[in-house]
Amino acid sequence: MNSTTARRPARRAALAVGLAAALALPLGLTASAQASAGTDQPRSISGKPSDSVTRIADFYGAYIDAQSDPDNGGKLVDALRKYYVSASYLKELKAWEDKNHADGVLRAQNVPVRWKVTDNGTADHTEAAVTLTWGDKRTTKLIVDMTRSHKIFHIGTKGIGGK
Known part of the structure; x- marks a missing residue:
């Protein structure tokens, strides 16, 4: 048995455990808390998994964390x-990324240092x-639309209603 074959089940198990933790831990967290710096x-x-705003915050928090780890974040990002x-919006994201040479979720080529939903x-x-x-204190505002069944179907500078 070669060493590559022996490592594959271990890698799959580690990825599965990491993915399960990344998906389970953020459910119930939100980005609404403000840091109490200096106190x-x-x-x-707080948050709840049945709330779409919580879900959007959870997604962006976990996504930015994964993007911040260039060595291990790729599979988790996916x-x-x-x-x-x-699934249908994933295709639109890919097309946007191919055209703009940037990350479609962040609408940027780099990773932000903070986020708020x-x-x-x-x-x-x-x-x-x-x-x-x-990092230079500039901000970007995106509008994210999510279905009642908790799936993101639009990310852009304006909402689907044009706001």
Whole structure:
């Protein structure tokens, strides 16, 4: 038995455990908490997996974490996309990325240092503003639309309603 064959089950198991942890841990966390820099007060972050804004925040938090790990994040990035983004929109993201030579989720070639998700309030689906902050303090605001069944179906600078 060669060493490559012996390592494959271990790699698959490690990837499966890592993916399960990455998908399970963020469910219930949101980015709405503000850091209590310079104080001794404990921070609190809350959310619930049934809430679409929580899900969008969970996705962006886990996605940015995975993108920040260039050695090990690639497979996790793909898995997060498959879990949170609708299959039809994945094709649109790929086309956008091919045309723009950038990451379609972040709409950038690099990774932000902070992110914030704010509910934009829509009736038939969830629309949220995602504010990405870069290392030089610049920000980018994206609008992310999610179905009631918790799948992202649009990311852009305007929502599907043109806002």
